Amino acid sequence: MFNDLSLLGWHDGLAEQLPDLPDGAVPARVARVDRGAAEVIAADGTHQARFGARVRRAAAADPLALPCVGDWVALTRLSEGRYELAEVLPRRTAFVRGGVSRDSRGGLSGDGQGQVLAANVDVVFVAEPSMHATDFADLGRIERLVALAWESGARPVVLVTKADLFDQGLDDLLADVAAAAPGVDVHPVCSLTGDGVDLVRAHLGPSGTAVVLGPSGAGKSTLVNALAGAEVMETQQVRAADGRGRHTTVHRQLIPLPGGGLVIDTPGIRRVGLYEMSEGVDLVFSDIEELAGSCRFSDCRHREEPGCAVLAAVESGELPERRLESWNRLQREAAWMARRTDARLRAEETRKWKTIHKQMRGMSRP
Incomplete structure (x- = not known):
């Protein structure tokens, strides 16, 4: 009650x-x-x-x-x-993913429509496991999810889960993650031991709502159980053969927490398409935006232009080349999704007026 x-x-x-x-x-x-x-x-x-x-x-x-x-x-x-x-009722915030996938040739495909994963969320917890077999945190995935979180109107927080599995270099990993998400809180978490769980809970307050997003095997359901203080979500172990997670959660569910706050657990995601980006990508790549202010040309694309401050930062090692590649990839995808959305809206408007004209012709006949 x-x-x-x-x-x-x-x-x-x-x-x-x-x-x-x-x-x-x-x-x-x-x-x-x-x-x-x-x-x-x-x-x-x-x-x-x-x-x-x-x-x-x-x-x-x-x-x-x-x-x-x-x-x-x-x-x-x-x-x-x-x-x-x-x-x-009208939504205060909405985390929307685009209908984007890869076709057989490796290109982008989709219908330009989106899907709301969660609504009226205050905090988006981006859960990235500190270790997947021999792979470390996927910085590109973090950048993508944080961009979508900013765009939703909610506040992103990155959780490096299963921190107990990372024996050495955790501080370096956290620094890499923080560099991939400027201005975003980053916390190491071990849900099984409870380390870091109180920091996660503090982001919710007495009535805040959070959604937990991340790949299968990131420990999202285990984290929800730790926050709830009970086994409210089923969990499974990561497969030992390949280190991949299993899809334990098969639906999104809102769970009230003891003492206040709510959390939405979600199925594991491998890739989430962008949808109608305005500022999300710019906020994630604020370091590149700042460097771009020193480029010789105001319309510099940071590819081969002379006097490009961004390329100079990559050459000097100040900016990782991976990060510039990720920025280019998300910029291209955001532009592609905008074109697809515009084309869909134009088609819908055309169909609407065709229907209206057909009805008017029918009314004018004797």
């Missing part, structure tokens, strides 16, 4: 939106989404609610409007006793 909805993140700004909703609607928060329905938490407990007609129409018109974990919704009770999810 959550008699005090503020423990779930409810506030007065959300309450002001309820008068415009159906009579008898009460606020609830989405804890889990299944096909056409959701598990929601209201003041009187947890309920299963089918998507109402208004919600289904909105999702059909825009996939991003589909209810997702973390959403605040208006819940109504039907005459037969079932519950209906009548409306999704």
Whole structure:
């Protein structure tokens, strides 16, 4: 029972939106989404609610409007006793991934549409294992997830998990991770021993919401269990043969924590496409943006131009070449996604006007 909805993140700004909703609607928060329905938490407990007609129409018109974990919704009770999810309230933040994948030739492919992984999140915990077999932390993946976190409106925090497995050089690893995510807090964590868990919990406060993102085997579910102080999520060991993680969590789920705060556990992700980037990439690569201010040409692309301060920093060793390559890759992908999104919106607008003109022609016929 959550008699005090503020423990779930409810506030007065959300309450002001309820008068415009159906009579008898009460606020609830989405804890889990299944096909056409959701598990929601209201003041009187947890309920299963089918998507109402208004919600289904909105999702059909825009996939991003589909209810997702973390959403605040208006819940109504039907005459037969079932519950209906009548409306999704406006989101304060939204972590959106683009529909991007690699085709058989290694190029980018996708439909330009995105998917909301979590909504109304205050903190994005980017979980990267300190050791995957013989591979150390994937700095490129950290940069990508941190860029998406900044773009979502939430605050990113990088967690170097399984820190107990890294016998030597942990400080150097943490320094490399911090350089890949300027201005972002970086914490080593060992969920099994509890080292660093209190630092993670401190980012949540009494009613903050966090989502944990990272690859399979990063220890996300183990961390959630450590935060909850109980076995709320199933865990599995990393495969010894190749060091790869197993997909233990198969759905996203919102979990209230004892003492306050909420956390969203997510399935492991291998690659997340960018979606409608505006400042996320620039914030992750603020060091490159600062260097670019000293380039001879204001439109310098940092490739072969004379007087390029960024290339000079790479040559001197001040800027790792890997980081410039990562910046170029994310810039290209963000531009590609913007073009795909613009093309999709233009196509949708064209289809809409074709339908309107067809209807008008039909009305003008005798």
